[in-house]
Structure formats: structure tokens, C-alpha cells
Amino acid sequence: MSCQPDIKEELVFDRPAALADVPTHYCPGCQHGVIHRMVAECLEEFGLVERTIAVSSIGCSVFLYNYILVDTVEAPHGRAPAVATGVKRARTDAFVFAYQGDGDLASIGLAEIMHAANRGERISIVFVNNTVYGMTGGQMAPTTMIGQKTTTCPAGRCAEREGGPMRMAEIIASLDGVAYSSRVAVDSVKHMAQAKRALRRAFEVQVKGEGFGFVEFLATCPTNWRVSAVAANERVAKEMIPGFPLGVFKDAAKED
């Protein structure tokens, strides 16, 4: 007979109920998981889970619906903002967000994101920029940085041949229909807290009917950057943030 010590357990941290308890398909060190969690937390904080319709896009994050437990429709490549427009116009009482990567949003879907933003559609966009096409194996993206090597710019992106990386949060901020546009990172505790505040605000502008909400997340892709998870996270601060400055580029609440 051994004597059991008196152990008391207290749960101080758990996953949001809107986030599925399943193994992830994302690579080690990928930050989609962190961002998915943040989205689920914000949906719960605003009490939106039950009336949310998500639009997933093409790329690694097409499987958004395996993780965030809300009604979801899958959009063709780049078209998520047009699909989200159709959803919101059909169900004006729903909370509608689209989750897009950089190839999807800033290359093939540039017309759709610009015009949905310009119309001031009451939707929120979660834009994940990891400077590379992930699912297809690491090709050059519209956000690939000058000198960055990818499988389709093996000598590094050259400004003269391929142009420079597109800074979407600033471009979107320039459009009249946009209520909120910002860029955040999730590479440190401090940046994650800022990112959460930004995402809340991008959701809030839709809930309050102020206009179009946009958050660009700088994120890692260790697999296609061909670096370790730790080195990938370090690259965010070292190389990405100097080229993609963090900050709020437009907030309707601060203009009037």
C-alpha cells in the first residue's frame, strides 16, 4: 500500500472549442496553426462561431475546415473574396471571413481582393504571407523577397526580371471601402499579442458594419525555405519585418 500524494489539477489553458482536436497536417514550424488558433479564439470571444461562414482558399490552408469548426465553402484559387461577397450578400446576417495565402491573394486573386475591398464588402480577410507557394513545393510568390531563392527563381528573386515583393496591407489600406488594414507577425509573444488585437479589430469592423477588414500575417514556411523551424522563426524578424513593416495602415475608427 503506497500513499497517494494529494494532487490537485487546475486547467489554466485549453484550446478553443471551435478548434478541432486533431493532429495537424501542417509542417513542423509552420505558423498556420498559430493563426488558425487565433481565428478560433476571436470567433469565440465575439460569440460568432454559430453564425460564421468561412471561405477557404487554395494552398496549404485549403484544409482550414479540418481545424476550425464552422460552416465552410471552398473557393477556387484566388476567388475567395468573390465567393465571400456572394455569401455575405446572400446572408447579410452571417459573419463571413476568408483565409488566403500569398499566391492566392496577391497573384491569381489580385482583382478579387482589390474589388471586394474597394466595394467595402462587410467581410474579413485573414491573409497569410510566407513569401512562397507552399503546397506546390516552394515556387516564387508575389511576396517573395529580393534575393530570396525559390524553385522558380533559383538564383534569387531579381527586381529587374521579376519585380519586387507586393506589400498588400499598404495597397489594401489605400482603398476607400476598407475600414481596417494592418500587418502583424506571430514570431514572438509580443507580436502575437499585437496580432490578436489586429485580428479582433478586423473582425470588429465587420460586426459593426464599418467596412472591409484585412490583416496580413507574416508567417514561416521552414519546409520550402529549406531551413529549420527555429531559423525560419528568426528569419521573420531578421529579414521579413524590415521589408514588410508591421503596423496599422488604416483604421476607420481613428480617422474621424
Place this chain on the structure above:
Amino acid sequence: MSAKRVFIKGNEAIAQGALAAGCRCYFGYPITPQNDIPEMLSSAMPAAGGQFVQAESEVAAANMLLGAAACGVRAMTTSSSPGVSLMQEAISYMAGSELPGVVVNMNRGGPGLGDIGPSQGDYFQSVKGGGHGDYRTLVLAPATCQECYDLTFSAFELAFKYRNPVLILGDAIVGQMKEPVAPREALPIDPAEGGDWKLTGRGERAPRLLKSLFLDDGALAGQNKLLQKKYEAMRAEVLFENFETESADLVVVAYGSIGRIAKSAVRVLRAEGQKVGLLRPVTLYPFPEEKLRALAAAGKRFLTIEHNLGQMVDDVRLAVRGLADSDFYGVFPGNLPTPDEFVEPIRAAVKGA
């Protein structure tokens, strides 16, 4: 039939038929010869409590249709040939995700920019899927302004019955001409429609997912099997106009505006005592192949007339294979046919036995 007849263009009949059927979301991009539709709906749709969006492109318009369809709302987009080419991506995704919606193509001349006049050059694109993958859309081909109204009205019923895109294939002739149209009693909006699949926000139920990606072993094959079964079931919806075929030696097969012009030519030849009739498919998918096969078995010969270089004639030949063949007379897109133009080719085909 309720209110008295109205004198409107085929394009306007499509817009009004859609409103009467309960269409409450419209997405479109300007292109000739169908601009009357978005112009009318830009005010009529909001007045009916619906949504009108002028999209940035036909690509976007068709994807907005996909989004509205996912919510189980009756929705429509309209365009003409070059624009409909751009919509094929979304139509394929809608077929793959089993989403109902109405797409109108007021066919103009092609290929490329072509012209803004009538043509039937988009027959293959319309009835063989049009985009990537193995799928079909129901295709309805109006020949009159009344049919523009009635077929658009029933297109929404069919779209929801089969959870599939439905195409209206008109042309610049039927879109731009004016005729008296008898409107119908407007259908009440049914909030329960699509209740077992549409996205509403999950509420207390399990989350729903509408998608066309199937990566698991056997999953895509299963989805394709299910879709094929559905396309097979759609055969029950076949519609055609059968004019004087029973006593005919030669059956003219023609659809849409050309079917109507051919009918005038058939009347002229009947008055001369020629044994000719007309079979006008109203649904191009499903195609009236059983009817054609029965006519072939009864010993009839066939002449297919189209406003293109020979497309539907392939389907006529397939329908009657082993029993008969079909001659073909084509009007080049860019030219506008008259009944007189069809009389001689039909007379020659009757003699050609």
C-alpha cells in the same frame, strides 16, 4: 398565368422570369448583347429586396454566384460568349461542389472577340461541361421571349432539384427582339429550401462543408459516381417541340432562334406539299435522343441546321447511330439567316433520298 401580357425583349423576359422565380442575388459584368439584364436588375433586384452586384469580371461574377449558391439563395449571373468562357472555372467548381445556380449565355459570334451578333457557336461548351472535369449542366434553349421567361423561371426549380448549375443558352436574336410575354404569379421565397445542405452558420448543428476537393483514396471516384447518377436522372427533364414529324420523310433538327426560323421554312415547304417536319430540342442537355431514335426507327431522315459550323449535328448522329445519319446545313456566325435561306437546303435534303 396571372397578369396581362407585357411587351418586352427576351433579355428583359429573362430578368423578369428570374425575379418571379424568387431569384434574390444577381451578379454580372457588362457585355453585349445581354446588357438589358443587368441594367434592369440593377434597380429591380434591390426593389425586390435582393442584392445586385456589378462584379469586377465574369470570373468574379460566377464566383459570387458560387458563394450565394452555397447559402441556398436563388441566384443568377448572365453574360455572353467571351464572358461565359471566363465563368467556366466557377461552373466546374459548382458542379463539383453540387451547388445550384443559373447562368445565362446570350450567345454571340466567336471565336475570340467574334462579333456582337447572334451565333450558336457555344453549343459544345454548353452541353459537354464547358470547364474541366467530368460534369454536365442542364441546358435550356429558348426560341421566343415567352420561353426566355418560362425557361428562366423553371431553371431555378431544376437547379435546386438537382443541386447543379443550369444554363440558359439564348442568342443575340432572342435577347434583342421584343414580343408579348405572359408573366407568371411570383413564387414566394421558401426559407426552408436547401435546408439539409446550405450554409447558414452552424448554430447548434455540426459544421457543414461544401467543397470539390476529394483527396482520400476512392473519395473522388465516389463523388464522380454520385454526379454521373445525377446526370442520368436529369434525362427525365427532356423537352422538345415536335412539329409535323409524324408524317414527314425528313426531320429538320434545329434549336433556339434557328429552330424558330427553320420552322418558318418548314411551313413554307409543307404548303408546297413537301413531307418535312421539325424537331426542336428545348433542353440541349438532356438531349432528346430517345425521340430522335424513335423517328429514325420509323424511317425518317434528318437535316440538322445550326448557326455554327456543325456542333449539335454530332449529337443528332449519335442519337440515331446504326439507324440513320444527319445532313448538316450551317450558317456562319456573323451572318444573319432568314427563313428563305433555309428553304432550298431543306428542299434539297428532302429530294436527296
